[in-house]
Amino acid sequence: xxxxxxxxxxxxxxxxxxxxxxxxxxxxxxxxxxxxxxxxxxxxxxxxxxxxxxxxxxxxxxxxxxxxxxxxxxxxxxxxxxxxxxxxxxxxxxxxxxxxxxxxxxxxxxxxxxxxxxxxxxxxxxxxxxxxxxxxxxxxxxxxxxxxxxxxxxxxxxxxxxxxxxxxxxxxxxxxxxxxxxxxxxxx
Numbered sequence: 001x002x003x004x005x006x007x008x009x010x011x012x013x014x015x016x017x018x019x020x021x022x023x024x025x026x027x028x029x030x031x032x033x034x035x036x037x038x039x040x041x042x043x044x045x046x047x048x049x050x051x052x053x054x055x056x057x058x059x060x061x062x063x064x065x066x067x068x069x070x071x072x073x074x075x076x077x078x079x080x081x082x083x084x085x086x087x088x089x090x091x092x093x094x095x096x097x098x099x100x101x102x103x104x105x106x107x108x109x110x111x112x113x114x115x116x117x118x119x120x121x122x123x124x125x126x127x128x129x130x131x132x133x134x135x136x137x138x139x140x141x142x143x144x145x146x147x148x149x150x151x152x153x154x155x156x157x158x159x160x161x162x163x164x165x166x167x168x169x170x171x172x173x174x175x176x177x178x179x180x181x182x183x184x185x186x187x188x
Contacts, residue, residue, distance in 0.1 A: 005097040005187055006088075006114055007031070008163075010107035011123035012153030014134040016169040020123060021101045023176045024183055031183075032096040034087050036106075037063070037072075039080040043140050053084070071109035076148070081106065097187055104156045107163070119186040121179065122163035126170040128153065 007024075011017040025033055035049060039057040048054055055063070060080040064072060072082025081103060091098045100110065104122075111120040125131040131153055135146055160166050165182055169175045 006118040008107040008120040017123040032091040120163040
């Protein structure tokens with residue numbers, strides 16, 4: 001498979017997109033997760049090469065200069081996220097479609113580059129109050145970082161209409177079924 005399909009999941013942090021992506025990857029479908037590169041340090045139980053490829057801001061900038069990314073963004077000062085072209089090529093070479101758990105701008109950048117090959121799904125929280133509750137339950141953020149994430153969430157929600165599909169993650173089991181049906185239909 002020289003090229004396959006791309007399934008993008010974007011949402012504000014805490015909306016449940018990662019849970020939905022893991023559910024999809026547990027199904028017997030020809031899907032593989034695109035491991036993004038980031039310049040931020042690992043959080044919690046994140047594993048190098050599984051959750052992210054962790055590289056320094058200097059290394060990230062060097063890869064940008066080499067045009068090694070399909071998309072990238074400096075999300076916060078010196079905190080970059082991006083999708084390496086080599087990662088997508090690796091997955092396609094294994095006869096699989098690519099699944100992304102990616103920020104809103106990154107998801108839209110992929111959709112713009114591959115409009116016919118991409119299904120872009122925006123996962124929406126039931127409310128900002130519920131989103132704050134979920135983020136607080138993680139206990140991985142300082143109060144300042146939490147405030148930044150909530151401000152960013154309000155901004156990210158404004159991009160939802162630009163995605164192919166929006167799903168509200170208000171009831172996890174129902175949302176899992178909805179997402180699975182969308183992806184099965186897209187990949188045929």
